[in-house]
Amino acid sequence: MAYAGDDELLEHVTGKEYEFGFTTNIESDKAPPGLNEDTIRLISQKKNEPEWLLEWRLDAFRVWSEMVEPEWAHVQYQKPDFQAISYYAAPKKKAQLNSLDEVDPELRRTMEKLGISMEEQKRLSGVAVDFVLDSVSVATSFKEKLGELGIIFCSMSDAVQEHPELVKKYLGSVVPKTDNFYAALNSAVFTDGSFCYIPKGVRCPMELSTYFRINEAGTGQFERTLVIADESSYVSYLEGCTAPSRDENQLHAAVVELIALDHAEIKYSTVQNWYPGDENGKGGVFNFVTKRGICHLRSKISWTQVETGSAITWKYPSCILKGDHSVGEFYSVAVTNKRQQADTGTKMIHIGKNTNSTIISKGISSGYSQNSYRGLVQINKSAKNARNFSQCDSLLMTDHCGAHTFPYIEVKNSSAKVEHEATTSKIGEDQIFYCLQRGINEEKAISLIVNGYAKDVLNKLPMEFAVEAQKLLAISLEGSVG
Amino acid sequence: MLQIKDLHANIDGTEILKGLSLHIKPGEIHAIMGPNGSGKSTLASVLAGNEDYEITGGSVAFGDKDLLELSTEDRAREGLFLAFQYPVEIPGVSNINFLRTAVNEIREYKGEEPMSAGDFLKLVKERSALVELDGKLANRSVNEGFSGGEKKRNEVFQMAMLEPKLAILDETDSGLDIDALKIVAQGVNAMRSPERSFVVITHYQRLLDYIVPDFVHVLYKGKIVKSGSKELALELEARGYDWIKEEVSA
Numbered sequence: 204m205a206y207a208g209d210d211e212l213l214e215h216v217t218g219k220e221y222e223f224g225f226t227t228n229i230e231s232d233k234a235p236p237g238l239n240e241d242t243i244r245l246i247s248q249k250k251n252e253p254e255w256l257l258e259w260r261l262d263a264f265r266v267w268s269e270m271v272e273p274e275w276a277h278v279q280y281q282k283p284d285f286q287a288i289s290y291y292a293a294p295k296k297k298a299q300l301n302s303l304d305e306v307d308p309e310l311r312r313t314m315e316k317l318g319i320s321m322e323e324q325k326r327l328s329g330v331a332v333d334f335v336l337d338s339v340s341v342a343t344s345f346k347e348k349l350g351e352l353g354i355i356f357c358s359m360s361d362a363v364q365e366h367p368e369l370v371k372k373y374l375g376s377v378v379p380k381t382d383n384f385y386a387a388l389n390s391a392v393f394t395d396g397s398f399c400y401i402p403k404g405v406r407c408p409m410e411l412s413t414y415f416r417i418n419e420a421g422t423g424q425f426e427r428t429l430v431i432a433d434e435s436s437y438v439s440y441l442e443g444c445t446a447p448s449r450d451e452n453q454l455h456a457a458v459v460e461l462i463a464l465d466h467a468e469i470k471y472s473t474v475q476n477w478y479p480g481d482e483n484g485k486g487g488v489f490n491f492v493t494k495r496g497i498c499h500l501r502s503k504i505s506w507t508q509v510e511t512g513s514a515i516t517w518k519y520p521s522c523i524l525k526g527d528h529s530v531g532e533f534y535s536v537a538v539t540n541k542r543q544q545a546d547t548g549t550k551m552i553h554i555g556k557n558t559n560s561t562i563i564s565k566g567i568s569s570g571y572s573q574n575s576y577r578g579l580v581q582i583n584k585s586a587k588n589a590r591n592f593s594q595c596d597s598l599l600m601t602d603h604c605g606a607h608t609f610p611y612i613e614v615k616n617s618s619a620k621v622e623h624e625a626t627t628s629k630i631g632e633d634q635i636f637y638c639l640q641r642g643i644n645e646e647k648a649i650s651l652i653v654n655g656y657a658k659d660v661l662n663k664l665p666m667e668f669a670v671e672a673q674k675l676l677a678i679s680l681e682g683s684v685g
Numbered sequence: 686m687l688q689i690k691d692l693h694a695n696i697d698g699t700e701i702l703k704g705l706s707l708h709i710k711p712g713e714i715h716a717i718m719g720p721n722g723s724g725k726s727t728l729a730s731v732l733a734g735n736e737d738y739e740i741t742g743g744s745v746a747f748g749d750k751d752l753l754e755l756s757t758e759d760r761a762r763e764g765l766f767l768a769f770q771y772p773v774e775i776p777g778v779s780n781i782n783f784l785r786t787a788v789n790e791i792r793e794y795k796g797e798e799p800m801s802a803g804d805f806l807k808l809v810k811e812r813s814a815l816v817e818l819d820g821k822l823a824n825r826s827v828n829e830g831f832s833g834g835e836k837k838r839n840e841v842f843q844m845a846m847l848e849p850k851l852a853i854l855d856e857t858d859s860g861l862d863i864d865a866l867k868i869v870a871q872g873v874n875a876m877r878s879p880e881r882s883f884v885v886i887t888h889y890q891r892l893l894d895y896i897v898p899d900f901v902h903v904l905y906k907g908k909i910v911k912s913g914s915k916e917l918a919l920e921l922e923a924r925g926y927d928w929i930k931e932e933v934s935a
Contacts, residue, residue: 636774638735641787641843642761642794651786655777655826 250467263390362398461496484542487514498529648678692743708740762852870895
């Protein structure tokens with residue numbers, strides 16, 4: 204990214220670290236833009252990967268090369284130029300600042316509104332301070348405790364080196380490397396991500412969050428996450444952060460795979476607040492994510508997401524309910540404002556007998572945004588007595604935004620029970636007036652009404668996340684009704 | 686307390702209030718009656734600050750403030766309360782959370798500390814008893830699934846919690862059976878004080894048997910055309926509005 208002299212000066216003076224914090228001094232160890240087999244060989248070699256993984260990547264790449272970018276989603280955007288992206292950069296550090304005073308005031312205000320502590324604010328904005336040592340020691344004792352229980356929680360790169368047998372067994376087992384255009388791209392070029400393994404019978408005593416992987420806290424452009432819950436284990440995993448994150452990478456194509464073995468339970472919560480672009484829809488992250496979990500006998504996977512960021516969101520966290528009596532859940536709040544476009548939902552694939560799925564989706568659209576729910580409930584022939592309940596609600600804040608629902612239901616077993624409820628409503632001026640008349644200002648009124656509307660989903664978030672998520676909804680919709 | 690002078694207000698270009706004047710002193714109860722479409726609910730909405738209405742003339746002083754200059758929420762914080770004719774439902778927001786937000790917003794405006802959870806709950810218990818509101822309603826979503834009577838009692842309960850200087854009851858008696866009417870009136874009477882004034886908008890004299898007004902006004906075609914003591918309400922009940930309409934057009 205080149206800056207003109209004036210811009211550089213301005214950047215320097217205003218200390219807007221988030222705009223170029225990711226790109227400092229990396230030219231020397233950055234692959235040239237473009238994607239071909241050599242790029243993939245370079246990535247694999249830089250990461251010292253085993254031969255099988257390189258072959259796996261190359262397979263994905265060959266299939267991807269023949270694929271066409273999907274166009275069925277209800278979103279419009281300029282397709283990325285995949286040859287203009289650089290697919291490998293050595294691990295990099297954020298530019299360090301000397302104090303919080305150097306941080307962009309707008310960013311700080313938002314963090315303060317979110318109630319993020321000073322220490323956390325410093326960490327998130329890359330301020331160099333001794334206090335960070337505290338978090339490091341917390342992280343260290345945290346890792347020791349997990350180690351005692353046999354829980355593996357590390358970066359994907361480390362997992363490839365240290366636990367290759369687990370990676371080889373499960374990588375691509377739920378999202379095949381050629382599953383779809385973006386998943387294939389990710390499989391070919393992913394550079395890092397998170398790996399988590401919970402041994403048999405272990406109940407992970409704390410919420411696992413990327414927060415604790417201090418040095419790897421930045422978000423990768425092609426992230427790969429693999430969570431394996433062995434028999435009768437339990438884990439709650441938190442992804443993302445309520446703090447606003449800006450990123451030079453416009454395109455994000457992550458893949459998340461969850462494996463819940465017999466009697467296991469995985470709770471996966473996401474708060475996504477990437478840069479949504481400006482008033483006119485300029486800039487903003489394209490977020491094309493493939494998330495899928497597989498449930499074995501009597502196991503359970505629960506996806507909870509609060510999506511407020513990104514210019515384009517294309518995301519369908521899904522459950523394959525393979526085992527008998529397995530349970531899949533999807534709880535989602537998706538907020539779009541300005542020119543944001545979201546096409547999100549889930550797929551519940553019922554294969555086992557007596558499988559049960561629940562979908563609660565709450566869309567909130569404001570500004571000129573477009574917000575779509577797209578979901579598939581598929582009851583296969585073998586899925587005797589399968590049950591699904593879906594509820595998809597849309598709340599409109601302005602006259603210019605759109606809310607859409609695309610539910611697909613396929614039932615191939617007559618013993619199934621599938622219920623679908625949907626509502627669309629406009630935020631009531633009468634509701635806001637009622638709040639104002641009780642002395643509550645408009646901002647708080649909208650926050651109350653929207654949080655009330657999304658309550659069923661927010662209640663599913665882990666406690667510490669829920670409070671921040673509530674504030675985040677309010678902030679994302681600031682100035683929405685006028 | 687409240688001094689309305691020659692107030693004119695439009696909605697969608699139609700003039701509804703056409704020079705209304707009214708003076709209310711602290712501690713007084715004023716009943717406003719009148720035929721349908723005379724502008725009673727418009728008056729309530731305009732005073733509360735509903736922006737659907739356009740003020741085209743006149744003035745309203747509230748204490749030492751120019752009411753029309755204040756935002757809707759600041760009017761509420763200054764002590765103006767409207768009991769809605771049709772209370773609004775807010776799904777997912779508990780009644781108690783809603784009220785706590787309101788109470789603390791008003792306290793903040795006055796430069797007071799937020800009320801502690803203990804004090805707040807004590808007050809809720811005391812004031813909900815005034816209108817015999819089931820404690821469970823406090824934890825339900827605001828007005829959601831409430832019966833008509835419960836909604837009206839909830840309005841009076843909110844009034845009792847917010848302790849306004851001036852409460853406007855907009856047809857609080859509509860849709861109430863006689864028992865609920867007595868309960869609502871009992872709540873209002875419990876909140877009467879020498880500093881607190883009430884404007885009671887109603888179609889029926891019946892309510893005024895329980896909430897006894899100091900003055901009764903007849904609103905017709907956007908103006909107060911007749912004022913009197915509580916006996917005027919009885920006369921209206923007996924004779925209807927036609928004689929007043931004749932007087933006005935005469």
